[in-house]
Amino acid sequence: MALHEIQTPALLVDLDALDRNIDRMRQAIEESGVRLRAHAKTHKSADIARIQIERGAACGICCQKVSEAEAMVRAGISDVLVANEVRDPAKLARLARLARHARIIVCADDPAAVPDLSAAAVEAGTTLEVLVEIDCGAGRCGIAPGIPARDLAVAISEAPGLRFAGIQAYHGRAQHMPTADARRAAIASAEALTRDTVALVAAAGLSCDIVGGAGTGTYPLEAASGIWNELQCGSYVFMDADYRRVLGTTANAGFEHALFVLTSVISRAPGRAVGDAGLKSFSVDSGLPVVHQLDGVTCTGLSDEHCQLDDPQGQLAINQRLQLIPGHCDPTCNLYDWYVGIRGGRVETLWPVTARGKLY
Numbered sequence: 001m002a003l004h005e006i007q008t009p010a011l012l013v014d015l016d017a018l019d020r021n022i023d024r025m026r027q028a029i030e031e032s033g034v035r036l037r038a039h040a041k042t043h044k045s046a047d048i049a050r051i052q053i054e055r056g057a058a059c060g061i062c063c064q065k066v067s068e069a070e071a072m073v074r075a076g077i078s079d080v081l082v083a084n085e086v087r088d089p090a091k092l093a094r095l096a097r098l099a100r101h102a103r104i105i106v107c108a109d110d111p112a113a114v115p116d117l118s119a120a121a122v123e124a125g126t127t128l129e130v131l132v133e134i135d136c137g138a139g140r141c142g143i144a145p146g147i148p149a150r151d152l153a154v155a156i157s158e159a160p161g162l163r164f165a166g167i168q169a170y171h172g173r174a175q176h177m178p179t180a181d182a183r184r185a186a187i188a189s190a191e192a193l194t195r196d197t198v199a200l201v202a203a204a205g206l207s208c209d210i211v212g213g214a215g216t217g218t219y220p221l222e223a224a225s226g227i228w229n230e231l232q233c234g235s236y237v238f239m240d241a242d243y244r245r246v247l248g249t250t251a252n253a254g255f256e257h258a259l260f261v262l263t264s265v266i267s268r269a270p271g272r273a274v275g276d277a278g279l280k281s282f283s284v285d286s287g288l289p290v291v292h293q294l295d296g297v298t299c300t301g302l303s304d305e306h307c308q309l310d311d312p313q314g315q316l317a318i319n320q321r322l323q324l325i326p327g328h329c330d331p332t333c334n335l336y337d338w339y340v341g342i343r344g345g346r347v348e349t350l351w352p353v354t355a356r357g358k359l360y
Helices: 017-031 047-055 066-074 089-098 115-122 147-158 172-176 180-203 219-223 242-249 329-333
Strands: 010-014 035-039 060-063 079-085 104-110 129-133 160-170 210-213 257-269 272-276 299-301 305-310 321-325 340-344 347-352
Touching: 010 017, 017 035, 017 219, 035 047, 047 060, 047 066, 047 347, 060 066, 066 079, 066 089, 066 219, 066 329, 089 104, 089 115, 089 305, 104 115, 115 129, 115 147, 115 160, 129 147, 147 160, 147 180, 160 180, 172 180, 172 210, 172 242, 180 219, 257 329
Parallel strands: 010 340, 035 060, 060 079, 079 104, 104 129, 129 160, 160 210
Antiparallel strands: 010 257, 257 272, 257 321, 272 305, 299 305, 340 347
């Protein structure tokens, strides 16, 4: 099927650009001597996760929710970090049972979580690996760095059914800070806190197999630090309009736009047009989508099923297909059942969004 025959709205992946992004990240981690545990919350696709792993560009994946991890393990992914806290007893039981089928790692930021994690693992007859998550500046989850984190690591190491695996030090807010200087300062602060914590843990006789963190916006800084050994970038496979604003338009710091929403023009008027992809087709928490490779046409607003397009030069025609770059790729992907993989302007493959709606 040719691009102009695809029914819209549709979620497109430019397979050539995806391949180049994966190769670019593989080259970066090889040069820096660190691992990539690719964050699958971006694409929620077992097919893309397999490509990342099989091509040597990832040692495993991150997920954010137990159900997301379950979907990935069912699809054959065998090394999964739930880069989040899990506290609900039913979810803990599911997570522990999942460890019968794959390597499962989870985060903890509270000593009170250790008995529950341990009980779930013992009941399931499995071992859960646990990272101590520290708040290294994001102000989200995470125990205080330093002595509180060390004490939590010791408690995990002493609990039946658990294995202390290292430190989770992800500075999420730094990824989208608007200047390189701001990102550099944020990661420098996070590095100092992480380094001190790792040293205290080592002094307690424990080793950190994983010191994990970093995202697409800052990963060169963590990779060069000598303290992080496992990166958790996700958005690099697709990129989005917000990352283009943050990192600049020069190939998005080495990565290309590979994810688009395909829309059709359904109405025209002088100086404007309307597409058939609206709020149900995009996440707009990071801004409106950007029209790809068509200068002079801009998206000015969305309603449920409509995309308002400014077209002062009258370039658009009824049924013309436009590729729009989402403002935020991760939640946009969760709106679709399928990726339409295109190469050379034609459909090559369809991939299910494996973990779509897996929010629990």
